[in-house]
Amino acid sequence: MIDERHEELAALHALDLLEGAELAAFERALAADPKLQALVRELREASAALAHTAAAAPAPAALKARILATIDRAERPAPDNVIRPGFGVWHILPWAAAACFGLSAVWLGQRASTAESQIVALRNEQTLTKVSLQTALQQLEIDRLVSAKAIEETTQKLAAATSDLGSTRSLLAARDEQVTSLSARITALASSATVLERQLGDTRQQVAQLTADLKAQGDLANYQITALASMIEGSPKSVAAAVWNPSKQEGVLKVENLPALAANEDYQLWIVDPRYPNPVDGGVFTVDPKTGARSISFKSKQPVEVINAFAVTRERKGGVPVAEGPFVLLGK
Amino acid sequence: MSTCLSFLSPGLLAVAGRDRAQADGYRDRMTLPAPTSPTPPDSDERQQIDAALVQRMAAGERDALGDLYDRFSGPLLGAAQQILRDSAEAQDVVHDAFVTMWEKAVTFDRTRGSAFAWAVTLVRNRAIDRVRMRRRRAELLEGAAPADLGYQESGGEATGRETVTIGEEARAVRAAVATLPLEQQRAVELAFFGGFTQEEIARKLAAPLGTVKARIRRGLLKLRDSLAVRP
Numbered sequence: 001m002i003d004e005r006h007e008e009l010a011a012l013h014a015l016d017l018l019e020g021a022e023l024a025a026f027e028r029a030l031a032a033d034p035k036l037q038a039l040v041r042e043l044r045e046a047s048a049a050l051a052h053t054a055a056a057a058p059a060p061a062a063l064k065a066r067i068l069a070t071i072d073r074a075e076r077p078a079p080d081n082v083i084r085p086g087f088g089v090w091h092i093l094p095w096a097a098a099a100c101f102g103l104s105a106v107w108l109g110q111r112a113s114t115a116e117s118q119i120v121a122l123r124n125e126q127t128l129t130k131v132s133l134q135t136a137l138q139q140l141e142i143d144r145l146v147s148a149k150a151i152e153e154t155t156q157k158l159a160a161a162t163s164d165l166g167s168t169r170s171l172l173a174a175r176d177e178q179v180t181s182l183s184a185r186i187t188a189l190a191s192s193a194t195v196l197e198r199q200l201g202d203t204r205q206q207v208a209q210l211t212a213d214l215k216a217q218g219d220l221a222n223y224q225i226t227a228l229a230s231m232i233e234g235s236p237k238s239v240a241a242a243v244w245n246p247s248k249q250e251g252v253l254k255v256e257n258l259p260a261l262a263a264n265e266d267y268q269l270w271i272v273d274p275r276y277p278n279p280v281d282g283g284v285f286t287v288d289p290k291t292g293a294r295s296i297s298f299k300s301k302q303p304v305e306v307i308n309a310f311a312v313t314r315e316r317k318g319g320v321p322v323a324e325g326p327f328v329l330l331g332k
Numbered sequence: 333m334s335t336c337l338s339f340l341s342p343g344l345l346a347v348a349g350r351d352r353a354q355a356d357g358y359r360d361r362m363t364l365p366a367p368t369s370p371t372p373p374d375s376d377e378r379q380q381i382d383a384a385l386v387q388r389m390a391a392g393e394r395d396a397l398g399d400l401y402d403r404f405s406g407p408l409l410g411a412a413q414q415i416l417r418d419s420a421e422a423q424d425v426v427h428d429a430f431v432t433m434w435e436k437a438v439t440f441d442r443t444r445g446s447a448f449a450w451a452v453t454l455v456r457n458r459a460i461d462r463v464r465m466r467r468r469r470a471e472l473l474e475g476a477a478p479a480d481l482g483y484q485e486s487g488g489e490a491t492g493r494e495t496v497t498i499g500e501e502a503r504a505v506r507a508a509v510a511t512l513p514l515e516q517q518r519a520v521e522l523a524f525f526g527g528f529t530q531e532e533i534a535r536k537l538a539a540p541l542g543t544v545k546a547r548i549r550r551g552l553l554k555l556r557d558s559l560a561v562r563p
Contacts, residue, residue, distance in 0.1 A: 008549040015523040015548065016457070017530050041445055046556035048449035050524045051411035051456075052505035059405035063423050064398060067430045071397065074435070127435055139465075146469050 002039055010036060014043035074127055219247050226310050228255075228331030235259055238292070240329045242310040244271075250299045253285070253310075258328065260289040261314070267328060268319045271300055272309040279311060280304055284319040308332060375559075378501075382447035383440070390437035397434055404448060407502065408455045414525050415459040425462065429454035460527030508558035516551030519544055 002010070009026045012018050018026055030036050223243055230238035237257040244251040253269055261267065269282030281301040287294040312329040382403065388396035405426060412422035432454055433440075433447075440450065509517060515537070522533045534541045 004549070007553065008545050011549040011552040012530065012545065014552060015520075016460075017523055017533075017548070019529070042556050042560075043552050044453070045446060045449050046552055046559055047520075047524055048446070048452035049501075049505045049555070049559055050509070050520065051407040051452045052499075052502040053509050053521075054407065054410035054414040054525070056406045056499075056502060057409040057413050057419075057422070059401065059409060060423065063405070063409075063427060064401050067401060067427050067434075068394060068398065070427065070431050071394065071434045074431070124435070131432075142465065142469065 002033075002035060006033075006036060007039070010039045011043055013040055014047050219245065222246055224307055226307070226331040228310055228312065228329035231327040231330050232259065238329060240310075240312065240331070242269075242331065244304075244307060244310075246304075249304060250297065251282075252295065252297055253282075253312075254293075254295040255285075255287060255312070255329070256291070256293045258287045258292040258294070258312075260292065261286055264317045266315055266317050266319055268313050268315040268323065268325075269298055270311040270313065270323055271304055271307055272311065273302075273304045273306055274308055275305065276302065278322050281319065281321065282310070284315070379442070379446045379448070383442035386433070386437050386440045386442075386447045389434055390440065397430065400433070400447070400451075401430060404451050406499075408451055411452065411525070412455050412459045415456065415463060415527060421462060422459070425455055425458045428458055456524070463527045505559065508555055511558055512551050512554055515539075516547045516554070519547040520551040520555070523548055 006029065009018065009022075009029075013023070013026055013030070030040060223245055226242045226244070228240035228242060230236050232238055235257070238255070238259070239257065240253060240255040242251055242253045255267075258267065266284035266286060268284045270279035271282050272279045283296070283298045283301075285294055285296045285298075309330060309332040311323070311327055311331075313323045314325040314328050315323070316325075382400065385396045385400045385403075389400065408426050408429065409422055412425045413419060416422050416425065429451060433451060440447065509520075512520070518537060519533060522528055522536060526533070526536075528536065530541060530544065534544045537544060539547075
């Protein structure tokens with residue numbers, strides 16, 4: 001009974017798939033087991049039959065003729081220099097027989113047979129040597145072709161590499177130039193950056209100024225402008241205008257055609273804020289006795305949020321805390 | 333032999349020695365003992381005729397070699413072409429195999445194997461040697477992987493391109509192979525025609541090595557059994 005392991009090895013051996021130590025071990029087992037030998041033979045026959053599965057090729061008559069020609073050449077007498085030792089013995093035998101004078105014909109026959117065997121063996125060895133030599137020369141030619149191809153390819157690769165090296169050097173030089181140019185540009189840009197930074201500072205200052213101006217313009221939008229009308233009978237030309245800046249709690253008052261004051265009198269400005277029970281004091285002023293005009297800046301004595309009206313009264317010199325005199329101008 | 337080759341370089345001597353060793357290896361593979369199981373009558377008859385031709389070759393009868401060529405050259409050339417994919421190289425291999433059979437005919441012993449198996453072994457080993465050499469060259473030159481052998485295209489049924497009538501033997505063997513599971517067919521064919529090692533076959537089939545070995549074992553055993561029971 002052959003186990004599966006040996007069946008497997010036998011199959012692989014039949015297909016020449018065993019190598020090295022595995023082959024050696026199996027051949028030792030094979031030599032000692034006739035059943036295993038029979039199995040290998042059967043499997044080798046089965047595997048040989050696989051040749052029939054290939055697409056059958058027509059047998060060329062030329063190939064047959066070539067094979068026959070080859071064996072005809074192989075059957076020609078071998079060169080003298082190869083078989084001479086055998087013939088030497090062959091020719092020497094009669095001389096030896098003559099010298100001995102007593103050797104029997106049977107002994108001579110045995111010697112002749114031995115010599116013929118040697119000749120056959122030498123011929124076989126010569127044929128095998130020729131085959132081996134032919135194979136070796138073919139192998140050498142193949143190796144030569146492969147080496148030549150490899151050298152050719154290496155030379156081509158070397159030429160390509162040299163060309164690549166030249167290109168790389170050119171590229172490197174171009175890159176160096178680019179680096180130099182870029183360095184110069186960087187220096188110029190650094191200088192420009194300094195200038196720009198300075199300009200940026202200036203611009204920031206301008207922006208700050210503009211922002212302040214805009215803020216001021218914004219404040220201007222909040223200014224309250226009030227026209228004051230005359231409250232004096234017989235003097236309708238008296239007019240005035242008041243401009244109030246709420247954020248600064250200050251304003252400008254421009255009057256025209258107000259009557260001239262006595263020496264102990266002042267005009268006094270009042271700001272009417274509903275939060276206070278009495279109008280807030282805006283200060284005293286006089287006018288040009290000839291034109292009755294005056295432009296003054298004034299500040300509120302108390303914080304003012306809402307202005308309902310401006311009023312001007314005629315008071316004693318220096319003004320009073322609470323309006324006492326007659327109203328001269330009033331504007332809401 | 334070493335005297336005759338003494339003018340050659342050590343490298344060439346090594347090559348020649350390797351070739352001689354291969355030749356010895358082939359001879360050794362054919363020196364197996366007699367089979368223990370009977371072969372079918374028609375197959376045995378064919379083998380008897382083949383063996384008689386080899387005996388006549390051993391006796392120096394040139395015509396016997398011609399007759400053996402007529403009997404074997406079709407499948408031998410087909411197998412060589414399938415392995416080598418080159419008609420000229422296949423003819424060279426078949427030529428060398430027949431010359432070797434002529435030279436070694438005296439050593440042939442029918443009880444140790446059929447003449448056809450001997451001829452197939454000679455052709456296959458020479459063809460595979462060339463394929464492996466070609467692969468080594470290709471790897472050296474380009475590192476290219478060997479091309480697919482394309483068994484599916486030409487390994488199975490006969491095609492219209494065949495110009496030779498398929499014999500009864502070929503039909504029987506193809507029918508036997510067709511009964512194998514596809515994975516066993518593929519493994520056995522790669523082993524027989526591909527010249528690959530076990531590991532290379534496993535890689536080519538993308539299967540574990542143990543699986544590939546089992547497929548080859550089962551496939552070859554089944555093929556043997558199928559061929560043994562045919563009429």
